[in-house]
Amino acid sequence: MATTRREFIKQTGTIALGAAGVGALGPKTVFGAAGGATPSKPTVVVLYLRGGSDPLSALIPYGDRTYYNLRPTIAVPAPSGENPRAGVIALNDYFGFHPSMAGLARLYKKGLMAPIVNAGSTHPTRSHFDAQDFMERAAPGVKSVTEGWLNRYLYMTKTGDDSDLRAVSFQPVLPRSLRGQYPALAVPDKDAQSAASVFAGLYGCDDAKQTAKSQEGPDADKPADKESPTTGRGRIIEAGAQGIARLNRLNEVLNDGKNKSAVDYPKTTLGGQFRDIAKLIKADAGLEVAAIDYNGWDHHAMQGGSYGVFQQMMGNVSNTIEAFVDDLGSKIDRTVVLTMSEFGRTARENGNSGSDHGHGGYMLAVGGPVNGGRFYGKWTGLSSRSLYEGRDMPVYTDFRDVFAEVLAGLYGFQADDHQFFPEYDANDKPMGLIKT
Amino acid sequence: MITRGMNTTGLGLGLMVLALLWLCPGGLSAEPMTDRQAARHVLDRLGFGPGPGEVDRVAEMGWEAWVRQQMASREIDNDKTNKYVLEHFPSLAMTMEQVWAEYYPRYENEPPTQEEIKNRNKLRYDLNKELTGSVIYRAVYSERRFEEVMAEFWRNHFNIDQGKDQVQYLAAHYEQAVIRKYMFGDFADMLMASARHPAMLIYLDNDVSQKPLSDREQRMLVRFENKKYQPRSVMALGRQRGLNENYARELMELHTLGVANENRKGGYTQRDVTELARLLTGWTAGRSGDSMMGGGDGYGFRFRESVHDDEPKRVLGMSFRGNEGEAGGVRFIKALAEHKQTARFISTKLCRYLVCDDPPTELIDEVAQVFEDTDGDLAAVYEAILFSDAFMDSANYRAKFRTPFEFVVASLRATNAHMTSFNGTREALRRMGQPVYGCVDPTGYSDTAEAWLDPGVLVYRWDFALRLAQGKVGGVKVPGTFWKDMPKDDPAKLKQALAEALLAEGTQTEGWDTIESALGKKPEPKQAAGMVLGSPMFQEQ
Numbered sequence: 001m002a003t004t005r006r007e008f009i010k011q012t013g014t015i016a017l018g019a020a021g022v023g024a025l026g027p028k029t030v031f032g033a034a035g036g037a038t039p040s041k042p043t044v045v046v047l048y049l050r051g052g053s054d055p056l057s058a059l060i061p062y063g064d065r066t067y068y069n070l071r072p073t074i075a076v077p078a079p080s081g082e083n084p085r086a087g088v089i090a091l092n093d094y095f096g097f098h099p100s101m102a103g104l105a106r107l108y109k110k111g112l113m114a115p116i117v118n119a120g121s122t123h124p125t126r127s128h129f130d131a132q133d134f135m136e137r138a139a140p141g142v143k144s145v146t147e148g149w150l151n152r153y154l155y156m157t158k159t160g161d162d163s164d165l166r167a168v169s170f171q172p173v174l175p176r177s178l179r180g181q182y183p184a185l186a187v188p189d190k191d192a193q194s195a196a197s198v199f200a201g202l203y204g205c206d207d208a209k210q211t212a213k214s215q216e217g218p219d220a221d222k223p224a225d226k227e228s229p230t231t232g233r234g235r236i237i238e239a240g241a242q243g244i245a246r247l248n249r250l251n252e253v254l255n256d257g258k259n260k261s262a263v264d265y266p267k268t269t270l271g272g273q274f275r276d277i278a279k280l281i282k283a284d285a286g287l288e289v290a291a292i293d294y295n296g297w298d299h300h301a302m303q304g305g306s307y308g309v310f311q312q313m314m315g316n317v318s319n320t321i322e323a324f325v326d327d328l329g330s331k332i333d334r335t336v337v338l339t340m341s342e343f344g345r346t347a348r349e350n351g352n353s354g355s356d357h358g359h360g361g362y363m364l365a366v367g368g369p370v371n372g373g374r375f376y377g378k379w380t381g382l383s384s385r386s387l388y389e390g391r392d393m394p395v396y397t398d399f400r401d402v403f404a405e406v407l408a409g410l411y412g413f414q415a416d417d418h419q420f421f422p423e424y425d426a427n428d429k430p431m432g433l434i435k436t
Numbered sequence: 437m438i439t440r441g442m443n444t445t446g447l448g449l450g451l452m453v454l455a456l457l458w459l460c461p462g463g464l465s466a467e468p469m470t471d472r473q474a475a476r477h478v479l480d481r482l483g484f485g486p487g488p489g490e491v492d493r494v495a496e497m498g499w500e501a502w503v504r505q506q507m508a509s510r511e512i513d514n515d516k517t518n519k520y521v522l523e524h525f526p527s528l529a530m531t532m533e534q535v536w537a538e539y540y541p542r543y544e545n546e547p548p549t550q551e552e553i554k555n556r557n558k559l560r561y562d563l564n565k566e567l568t569g570s571v572i573y574r575a576v577y578s579e580r581r582f583e584e585v586m587a588e589f590w591r592n593h594f595n596i597d598q599g600k601d602q603v604q605y606l607a608a609h610y611e612q613a614v615i616r617k618y619m620f621g622d623f624a625d626m627l628m629a630s631a632r633h634p635a636m637l638i639y640l641d642n643d644v645s646q647k648p649l650s651d652r653e654q655r656m657l658v659r660f661e662n663k664k665y666q667p668r669s670v671m672a673l674g675r676q677r678g679l680n681e682n683y684a685r686e687l688m689e690l691h692t693l694g695v696a697n698e699n700r701k702g703g704y705t706q707r708d709v710t711e712l713a714r715l716l717t718g719w720t721a722g723r724s725g726d727s728m729m730g731g732g733d734g735y736g737f738r739f740r741e742s743v744h745d746d747e748p749k750r751v752l753g754m755s756f757r758g759n760e761g762e763a764g765g766v767r768f769i770k771a772l773a774e775h776k777q778t779a780r781f782i783s784t785k786l787c788r789y790l791v792c793d794d795p796p797t798e799l800i801d802e803v804a805q806v807f808e809d810t811d812g813d814l815a816a817v818y819e820a821i822l823f824s825d826a827f828m829d830s831a832n833y834r835a836k837f838r839t840p841f842e843f844v845v846a847s848l849r850a851t852n853a854h855m856t857s858f859n860g861t862r863e864a865l866r867r868m869g870q871p872v873y874g875c876v877d878p879t880g881y882s883d884t885a886e887a888w889l890d891p892g893v894l895v896y897r898w899d900f901a902l903r904l905a906q907g908k909v910g911g912v913k914v915p916g917t918f919w920k921d922m923p924k925d926d927p928a929k930l931k932q933a934l935a936e937a938l939l940a941e942g943t944q945t946e947g948w949d950t951i952e953s954a955l956g957k958k959p960e961p962k963q964a965a966g967m968v969l970g971s972p973m974f975q976e977q
Contacts, residue, residue: 127641127682129597129876144695173869174890186892192867192899195970198963199898201954202971232835233947235889236972243891384658389678 040284042334042369042410045277046150046291047317048136048175051128051298053341054355055362055393057310058101059115059375063094066382070348074305074355086306095375099306100315103322107366111373112325112332114433116363118377119397120343126357128298131342136177138400142422149421150289151180153407156418158182163286164246165253170273175291183239184289185246193251196244203240253283265323268316270294274324281331297341301352321366333368336406336434344393347382360393363402369409369434376431401427409434469830474499476940477833480977481790482506482822483581485846488918491940503822506582507815509620517578524573525566527608532634533724533734535605539563560604567598567608568872569858572865575845576855583619586818588841589789590615591873592880593782594630594691596639598873606635606721607873623782623812624773627691631769632737634721640683640878643720645713647745648678679745684713686878692772694781704752711751716765718744779807783817790821792835793884799826834976837885840868842977843897847904847969850938851914860903860910868896894975901970905962914965922961930961938968947973 061067062078076098079087088096089105097105097115107113123140125131134140138149147155154167167184169175172192178184188196253259259279265271273292280287296313303310317339325332344361365372378396380386388394404415404426416426469477475494479486482503486494494502505512521528527535539559543552571591575584594614598607614633618626630636637643649657660670688704689695722738732738739762748758754771756764772778783803787795799821806820821827838846844865848855855861865871869888875881882888903909921933931952932943939945943952951971955964968974 125682127680129878130682133877172867172892172896174892179890181886183891186890188867188892188895188899192895195899195902196895198902198967199970202950202967203894232837232885232976233972235885236837236894236975239889239891240894240972243894246891247895390654390657 040286040334041288042336043277043281043287044289044406044410045274045335045337046175046177046289047337047339048132048177048291048293049297049317049339049341050132050293050295051341052131052343052345052357053297053361054299054303054310055117055344055360056347056355057303057305058098058314058364059117059362060088060096060098061094061379061382062088062090062096064382070382071305072349073353074303074349076306091375098311098314100311101318103318104364104366107322107325108373112368112370113364113366114370114372114374114376116365116376116397116402116431116433117379118360118394119340119363119399119402120359120361120395122395122398124359126343126359128342128357133176135340135342135399136175138403138420139422145422147180148175148177149403150177150291151182151184152420153411153413154182154184154289155180156420157411157413163288164242164249165280165285165287167289167291168250168277168280168287169291170276171293175293178289178291183242185243185250187247187250193247196247199240200244203244204237205241205244249285250280253285254279256283259283261327263323263326265327266316266319268320270316271320271323274320275327278324278327281328281335298357299345299354300350300356301354303349303354325366336365336367336369336410338366338402338406339364340399346391347387347393348391358392359388360395363399365402365406365433371432371435376433397431398424398427400424401431402433405430405433409436467830469828469833471495471499472941473830473833474828475502477828478503479581479940480834480846481827481836482585484575484585484842485849485977486940487849488852488937499828500823503582506580507819507822509580509583512580514578514580517574517580520573520577521570525570525608527563527566528570528612530609531734532606532609532736535563535609536723536735540605563604563608564598565858565862567611568862570608571611571872572845572858572861573855575841576848576853582818583616586619586814587611587615589786589883590619590626592875592883593785594626594636595875595878595880596635596873597876599876600639603635603639606633606638609633610635611873618814620815620818621813623778623807623814623817624770626814627773628766628769630691631687631765632719634735634737637683637719637721637737640686641680642683642716645680645683645717645719646678646743647714647717679710679713679717681709681713684716685709687716687769688712688772690878690880692778692781693775694777694784708751711749712768714745714747715749715751715756715768718742718762719765773812776808779812780804782812783807786817787821787826789883790818791824791827792832793886796826799824834973836883836977837889838975838977839881839883839888840865840870840893840897841872841881843975844868844900846974846977847901848912850969851904851965852918853904854913854915855911856913857911860912864896864900864909868893868900897975898966898970901974902963902966904969905966907962919961922965924959924961927955927958930959930964931955934961934965934968938965939973945973947971 056067056071057074057076060076062076068075077087079090079096085099087099089099089102090096091105091108097108104113108115121131121134121140123131123134125134136148137145139145150167165185167178167182168187169178169184170187172186172188174184174186254276259282261275261278265275270292277287277290280290294313294317299309302308321337324337328335340363341361343358345355345358347358348355350356376397380394384390386394400415400421404421407413407415415421416424472491472495475491476486478499479490479494483506527539530538539562541552541556541559545552575588578584591611596603596607596610598604610633614626614629614636618629634643656670660666688709693704718740720738720740721736722732722740723735724733726732741761744761746758746761749756749764751768752771754768756768760767780800784795784800787799787803791799802824803817803820807817810816826832844861848861862872866874870881900909904912905914907913918937922930924930935945935948935951936942939948951968951973955967
């Protein structure tokens with residue numbers, strides 16, 4: 001029988017529940033944001049590039065001849081004066097970014113952005129669903145863990161004062177990293193949302209709007225303060241009430257004119273998602289964890305070099321994140337965006353001008369708390385001896401090291417003290433990705 | 437153990453709800469179910485919810501008689517359903533070879549024209565629609581109600597995802613030849629059929645699992661790296677992925693023994709997984725006349741000797757000399773089906789599905805014993821559950837939280853909905869997080885409350901409930917007969933009729949007061965029906 005959520009939390013979380021409340025938070029916690037009793041915590045935005053995003057197209061070792069040998073049709077030319085938009089954006093004399101990443105390169109130069117090379121899972125699987133599961137549950141090879149790592153963190157550190165909008169995903173179904181016992185909010189589309197108001201009475205929140213408002217005051221008497229009902233019917237009603245209250249609160253913030261964005265985001269789904277996240281952050285709505293899925297990175301064919309599918313998708317990521325940073329203003333000092341993908345791709349291009357499932361991938365970290373403007377991770381080149389199984393990028397940085405540093409750096413949450421990651425040997429030498 | 441009985445819980449703003457405990461009871465309830473409750477219980481659990489008038493009919497004939505009828509499902513006339521399926525979902529009756537020919541037309545041009553590509557994409561989408569449509573149609577309309585409930589169980593137990601690679605082209609055949617064919621037969625047969633079905637082999641990557649490269653082959657690869665010219669044989673090596681343990685692991689963890697536990701007797705180790713993967717190398721799929729796959733007629737299972745690992749192996753204490761070829765894998769899978777732990781694992785899952793989320797150990801013991809005694813005769817195992825004391829214990833009445841699929845089908849049944857297309861329903865299920873044949877995880881969809889009770893997801897149920905009643909779900913219409921006794925100018929009569937039509941126990945339904953007051957003084961019939969369907973009470977079964 002698979003370990004249930006509850007059993008897993010029992011195994012790993014009991015010590016944490018008492019200890020990891022507000023009091024256990026790190027030095028970065030600031031209380032008393034304007035106009036509310038809600039402590040404003042930093043925000044982490046997790047962007048999942050689903051499908052296995054190609055590391056060698058994003059962080060390009062243009063100083064290595066082998067890169068061009070391995071990729072006769074999809075390599076990006078070295079930087080040159082002739083057509084700067086087609087060439088690698090050089091960041092040093094070996095590495096550069098894909099030309100679509102101009103926005104991210106600017107952030108890198110401002111010290112707000114850092115790439116991590118050869119990062120990924122210690123598990124060798126090249127299966128999308130296994131690799132995604134393992135990463136999003138932060139438990140490579142351990143199938144008995146069924147809750148997402150972000151959800152586990154939220155659950156272990158929850159308090160009676162949690163904001164209704166502490167964990168939000170602007171998509172209809174939660175990404176796996178946010179699934180679990182903690183009631184994170186997947187935001188339904190507008191059509192479906194209008195149904196919610198009809199059901200307020202049936203789910204015990206006739207005055208849903210009033211409930212949402214009263215929670216801002218010191219005398220908040222919301223269901224979450226009470227002990228959760230353990231009965232079947234009670235739990236259904238509680239879940240419904242939570243959904244309604246959260247949606248009301250969310251729409252209040254999103255529709256409030258003073259949270260409007262002054263910058264232009266790309267007119268893409270991703271752009272809209274980041275714009276809404278920025279609104280929540282600017283409004284001090286208590287958003288701590290946001291997660292977004294960006295599908296379609298499984299570029300087995302026609303992946304393109306300077307131009308093509310990868311360029312369009314990565315351009316969307318880069319432009320969106322740059323707009324997001326602009327939009328946040330000083331709030332970026334307490335916000336981190338972290339990108340990841342389940343694995344990298346083959347170093348050599350395949351017969352279809354694409355690449356196949358690989359092993360080591362890459363991560364990008366953006367935000368004020370990031371020690372940016374430099375590369376992280378270990379790099380051993382592209383010779384077949386240094387490749388994993390002679391074909392893929394190796395993994396030198398366990399993605400859990402990165403997760404752990406983000407949780408510790410932003411929230412003072414020590415993953416290893418809490419046995420947060422099953423079967424994980426904590427890295428003794430932190431990378432220093434997050435400023436302390 | 438939690439005490440059993442009624443609990444009073446205050447919720448929200450003064451709402452008082454009497455609710456049964458979600459967990460199963462430690463002992464038996466003093467008060468048995470009433471006849472109507474029993475009728476609704478079996479219709480809910482074994483038939484995706486009652487249709488109009490059905491509770492009365494089953495209460496009349498007695499729940500046991502109805503269950504016996506459903507158990508002998510082959511005797512229930514199903515011509516109408518079969519005819520509809522054949523007419524509307526032709527791929528369900530095809531061999532895989534035929535599906536490839538019909539739905540994956542060869543490109544005549546090189547490179548293919550836009551038209552050709554578009555056509556192939558359309559056909560692929562058609563296939564998807566046929567399979568999901570057939571699953572929804574049968575669940576809502578088949579007279580063999582219990583068959584459909586069990587089909588849903590086995591689809592999740594032996595999960596495949598039509599989104600992966602070529603699984604799309606094989607899933608309809610899988611539904612017929614693996615799930616439906618054996619769901620009242622022997623577990624061992626279903627297990628073997630799944631293990632030899634291309635859909636499963638591709639879904640869990642066994643089709644590409646091959647004996648690892650030898651040292652010599654590895655050296656060849658290195659020698660030619662960075663060379664402009666590579667001999668064909670070397671390029672083939674580069675594409676070879678070596679051993680893939682995916683299926684071997686899930687075969688034990690999800691299909692038979694359950695999660696490995698070193699402390700438990702019969703647990704398996706990572707070494708067993710790797711050895712089993714080696715034992716199953718060469719179990720793959722092939723097309724007609726493909727010499728690499730050893731020839732053979734028609735698309736289907738192939739044992740590809742050339743990539744089979746023929747070294748000796750040892751899995752779960754069984755020895756394999758290495759020269760047995762395909763027979764080695766067959767022998768091991770048969771042993772898995774007979775394993776004591778398999779009996780227990782499957783019995784536990786069935787009890788959880790049919791009885792309650794946390795079934796009592798005594799029940800599992802009994803059922804597992806029947807599984808062992810009958811060598812996994814599934815009909816006998818179901819019977820052991822359905823005629824157990826626990827199944828009819830009143831504490832288990834409405835004790836399960838409907839999955840999105842159960843909710844959607846129950847809503848369609850309760851409203852006697854007519855369906856001319858399945859697109860709207862398919863989309864609704866996708867938004868609720870449970871697309872048909874679209875579970876990416878090899879675990880399949882869970883049927884416990886814990887897996888589905890998230891705030892956001894309920895919103896989609898409400899949306900579906902309202903749109904269904906208003907006739908705004910694509911291809912679905914609630915017929916005039918459903919509304920005929922629901923006058924909008926007589927609120928009392930309307931409410932009474934809605935309660936009776938949708939809630940089995942009518943106005944006696946526990947929690948009806950809440951619904952009654954939420955409906956307001958002058959409810960509009962369609963909105964009111966939507967609200968009842970979206971109410972907490974309708975989410976239970």
